[in-house]
Amino acid sequence: MSLVAGRGPISADPLGWFVPPLAAEVAFVEPHPRRVQGIRAGHAVIDTEAVLLVHRRGHPLGYAFRSDEVGDLPTQPLPEAAGFVTVPWTAVDAWYEEGRRLVHYPPNPYHRVDCRPTRRRLRVSVGEVVLVDTDETVILFETSLEPRLYVSPAHVRTEVLAPSSTTSYCNYKGTAAYWSLAGEGRSTADIAWSYPDPLPESAGIAGHLSFDATKVDVVADLPSGVSSPPCGCG
Known part of the structure; x- marks a missing residue:
């Protein structure tokens, strides 16, 4: 969660600063070409490589998926990407990224x-x-x-x-x-x-x-x- 967590650049208390300053409401959305699966009741209800990562100030890092790939899971439209939606982390029993089970949130490519x-x-x-x-x-x-x-x-x-x-x-x-x-x-x-x-x-x-x-x-x-x-x- 490095961009939005701790003192990351778009966190509530960034260690550094932008010139000119960023708007208060800022999000960074990027393609995330990895296989992501959401498992519910032992079955994959999401299984896709068409994934976006959403870094939004005041929110944990999250995934967004094409709206036609999430079945009947609860969703919210992603304003920054037409046709994509977010799914609550708790809507499935387990999340996997390339075979690794995740806890709490997706791993961040900028975290070291x-x-x-x-x-x-x-x-x-x-x-x-x-x-x-x-x-x-x-x-x-x-x-x-x-x-x-x-x-x-x-x-x-x-x-x-x-x-x-x-x-x-x-x-x-x-x-x-x-x-x-x-x-x-x-x-x-x-x-x-x-x-x-x-x-x-x-x-x-x-x-x-x-x-x-x-x-x-x-x-x-x-x-x-x-x-x-x-x-x-x-």
Whole structure:
């Protein structure tokens, strides 16, 4: 969802700026030449390669299909492309793109994940208890999102962590497992997560942990960058 999510270029809070500025109501529609299937009750009710991707401010990334290829599914016309309609994500039981089952939204061709070994320091603590203090980290750059530091469990006091039942899924990193603090006289749920078996583009963080700064004290040496338009141009 990189154009419309996070701080993407047509999100509600873009990191960069356009000159001249874009209109408040903006959409980018493009051909998406991949086979997309929508499965309901075990049958493909959509099976087509005539697909559009719709990037619209204030909305998640979505598909649009020719109106004669969606059967009796609920639809809305796509104003930007005559003869095309959108279908609610929940109108089918499962979506597939070229054989890969999708979760939450289509994968975005503009979304990229880069995992780079770095010497950026990460310190994680709970009160006086230090869980991590190392500069042997991996920095994850993900389009439209803030960079994150991940660390090998070899540098974590894993003896005070316990696996959680919580999981989550990312179309670019895979299924995350969570860890809770369960030692030192404290108990805090889901303070960290890791991707035991990440998707290929995120292989560089396999098994590494990242920490939730809303639940523990995190000091991370992250890039500062440029935070506002120079010369008053945006």
